[in-house]
Every structure is written in structure tokens, then in C-alpha cells.
Amino acid sequence: GYPDLLVVQADTNNTFELTAFQNSIVQDVHFIKVMVLSSFTCTTCSSQKRLPYGNNEPGQSIKMETITIMNGIKDYVIQLAAVQMSHAGQLTLELPYVIIGLGSTPNFVEKITVGIPPNKESNKLYRTYTQMIPNSQIVVIPIPLMNPEKWHSKLFLTPSRMILHTGIALGVTLVVLAGILAILQYREKVCFGFYAMR
Helix, strand or coil: CCCCEEEEEECCCCCEEEEEECCCCCCCCEEEEEEEECCCCCCCCCCCCCCCCCCECCCCEEEEEEEEEECCEEEEEEEEEEECCHHHHCCCCCCCCEEEEEECCCCCEEEEEEECCCCCCCCCCEEEEEEECCCEEEEEECCCCCCHHHCEEEEEECCCHHHHHHHHHHHHHHHHHHHHHHHHHHHHHHHHHHHHHC
């Protein structure tokens, strides 16, 4: 998101002045959260038919690619990469996922590539997901581990403030259209009754 800023300025007399810049609350910021789980199975659990989520595992890498559009023209491609840190699965105050800020552009994320550190059986343990929705969390369950094409993914959406604005605009539009239709129907009945009486 957009951080608030505190700026300390000094003039020629070495007097310091603190200035605060607060973000506009009108703009909505966008993000994507990605979490890659270990998919460990529980051999003693009775519900083996369920998908084994496992726990948060460090070392997984995430690469994101999106395109910014200015005035209807493709501006430039943004590529970001991050890694689930090793302490994310151990400390309670650390985020258990990778969060990627997208700024104020609500464009779809073109590609998200999730990779797992290679092992002695395979060097290519990654999968690319396309057209991801902003303000969402993606949970990737890499099972079966050696077949990335069959990895499971869950998408959890976080509603934006713009959904409320869109709903209000849609509601007002429907009320106005219903009012116009009611007026036209009333005028049609009045005109039809007038010509019928003549």
C-alpha cells in the first residue's frame, strides 16, 4: 500500500521542522498474497480424502508479472520476485505468506510463477498461474510434488472499497431507469385513455 511519510527538514539556521504527508484515503491500493504450503500428509488422520494442506514451508519462490496501462496504452511490464522467508513458519509475528503490492492499478496480474527448491529427483518444480485477481490471496498446495501441472491452488478474494461504490452506482442507475419506465408507462396510459375517449 501507500505509506504515510514523515520528513525532517533543516534550514540554514539548523532549525529542524517536521512535516507529515498523509495518504489520500480516496485511492484504493491493490495487492496479492501468495502462500505455498508443504502438503504434508497425516498418516494417523481419519479424513484422508481431504486435501492435505500441510504447513507453511520456507524457501518457496514467487515471481509476479503484470502490465500497467496508462490512457488505454500499454505502458510497461512490472516483474517482481520474492521468497517465503525461513522464519515465516516459526515466529508468530511474521507474515506466513508473501505479499506483493500492486499500487493503484487494478489490472489483472498476468503471471504468477511459484517455485519450490529443487531436489535430487527434479530440478524444475514450478508452476505458472495466469490472470490472477488483485486483492486476493493464493494458496498453493504442491501435491503431487513431482508433477507441478497437478498442483492445487485456492483463491481467496478480499473485497475492495470500490465494490461498495460500484454497488451504489448500480443501485442508483436501476432506480433511475425504473422511475423513467414508470413515468413513460403512466404517460402511455394517460394518452391511450385520452384517445379512447375521443
